[in-house]
Amino acid sequence: ADGYRLPTEAEWEYACRAGSTTPLTNGELTFPSGCDSLDVLLDEVGWYCANADIGVGPRTQDVGDKVPNAFGLYDMHGNVREWCWDVHGEYPTGAVTDPIGPDGFPGDKRVCRGGSWFYFARECRSASRRDYYPASRDATVGFRLARNVVPGVDRRVRPRRLGEMGEAD
Numbered sequence: 001a002d003g004y005r006l007p008t009e010a011e012w013e014y015a016c017r018a019g020s021t022t023p024l025t026n027g028e029l030t031f032p033s034g035c036d037s038l039d040v041l042l043d044e045v046g047w048y049c050a051n052a053d054i055g056v057g058p059r060t061q062d063v064g065d066k067v068p069n070a071f072g073l074y075d076m077h078g079n080v081r082e083w084c085w086d087v088h089g090e091y092p093t094g095a096v097t098d099p100i101g102p103d104g105f106p107g108d109k110r111v112c113r114g115g116s117w118f119y120f121a122r123e124c125r126s127a128s129r130r131d132y133y134p135a136s137r138d139a140t141v142g143f144r145l146a147r148n149v150v151p152g153v154d155r156r157v158r159p160r161r162l163g164e165m166g167e168a169d
Contacts, residue, residue, distance in 0.1 A: 007146035046078030052117035080142035088131035116140035
């Protein structure tokens with residue numbers, strides 16, 4: 001693709017971790033199971049079942065209401081699971097650099113990463129992954145776009161919160 005596309009699974013995890021090595025971009029999970037106890041660190045960076053009910057029932061929340069990660073990306077942990085380009089499959093044995101998923105066919109299950117407002121904290125870890133059929137529709141799944149790099153072209157975009165777009169944009 002020459003432009004915008006879904007990120008690969010490896011790109012998504014790299015963006016989510018933003019240089020961290022812990023389950024969350026800001027540290028370790030403290031309450032991985034259940035929706036009755038608030039995980040203090042996850043509450044800072046993501047929406048999940050313990051904090052997504054803000055008086056109107058649990059649901060998807062506006063992007064940008066939590067703290068961004070070190071790359072300036074919001075809601076990488078929770079709010080909605082995010083589609084990736086890769087076909088779902090087992091990870092290869094041994095270390096790989098910038099892997100791509102297995103070859104697949106239209107209709108094969110694809111990878112979704114991260115957690116959502118509906119799931120437990122453990123589903124919001126940087127390494128959390130699930131498989132979904134491409135034709136699935138679910139209020140807990142969304143997407144984030146990646147953009148290809150074109151050598152010699154500066155396409156840097158300042159991160160913005162919802163509603164921050166000006167008339168010049």
